[in-house]
Amino acid sequence: MSEVRIAVEQRTEFGKGAARRTRRAGKIPAVLYGHGSDPKHLSLPTIEFARAVRENGQNAVLTLDVEGGKSELALTKTITAHPIKNYIEHVDLLLVKRGEKVTVSVPVHLTGEAASGGLVSQELTEVEVEAEALHIPEQIELSIDGAEIGTQLHVSDIPLPKGVTLQGDPEAMVVTVSEASASMEEPEEEAEEAAEGEASEEA
Template sequence: MSSEKITAEPRTEFGKGAARRIRREHKIPAVIYGHGSEATHVTLPGHETMMALRHHGQNALLELTIEGKTQLALTKQVQVDHIRRVIEHIDFVAVKAGEKVTVSVPVTTVGDAAADTIVTLERNEVAVEAEATHVPESLEVSVEGVVAGTIITAGEVTLPSGVTLVDDAEVQVVNVAAAPTAEQVEADLEAAEAEAGIVHEESDADAAEAAAEEAGDEAAASDAE
């Protein structure tokens, strides 16, 4: 995983008011936590940082230049305003090249499972240990041709060289199940509606059809007599 080079500014003002002023200037307040050292508060360029996170994912590694000094920083938490869709704050962890870190990496499925199956991702992320500069952006799990009833565990996920699993190897990550039939879907829907107390009013067409069937039954009974 390559790092993005970004120039950061030291931050000396704190609090909600200062953070709002920073955001109005289209910048992002952030903090870098070290290994037992004091946290470093910085301000980052908004657009440049947003593009770096979008490109490298939730574990983006940034090479921050702060007053002429360079610091590798691994993204740990990103606070986003989900209404305005802007980044409000970022937490980083200071790292060094070659240092091992534990991170949660997103899981994606690739390929098409066997016909009439449903693929469910039971875990969106898997915890692994990797060098800070070689954290995978995602882990792919192939479901090509996989038949119903197959469960893929964390221990069966293929990891890149140098990456080791931290999660329990028996944790279910992907579940391939048989797709329900139309009759099963309809029965489940009826059961759910009955449990919720939902009653459908009979339409005019259904009422007319029922009346016609009843009249036909009466006529057949009369003929039989």
């Protein structure tokens, strides 16, 4: 994960009205906290922040050039989006240090295809891991290539990158491969039978 540098401003106005004005100005209200320091109220440039998350994932690490102050290293902790309009309403940032380990949730991406006739169900879409702040994987891949019906993959089966350790329950189910149900196959069979019936009528 690359480190992204963003120029930010300190906020002196608070509340819903101030937040709306911040967003109208093309910025996102944010709070930086951690290491026992007082929370800092900031505004992030919307376009630059959205690009950082798009290119580096939900756990983007930012170098914040704070207006009138020193640079701070921060982990994107929580992004709150509007439920309908889908714009970013607020961001929580966690102050971190180089070399410091943090616990984050990382998406699990399935690769490959299960054996023919298998129905793949992904029970967990992300897992909690501990990693150095500047070496958080954007996602963790788990192969299901050739997985037979009856296969069950747990958190402990996920291959982790070097320096990344698992947190939480290692026996939690991530993927199951079951037999495709008859109800799923019936529509295809009925369609084939209907097509054959139409063909015979035309003949």
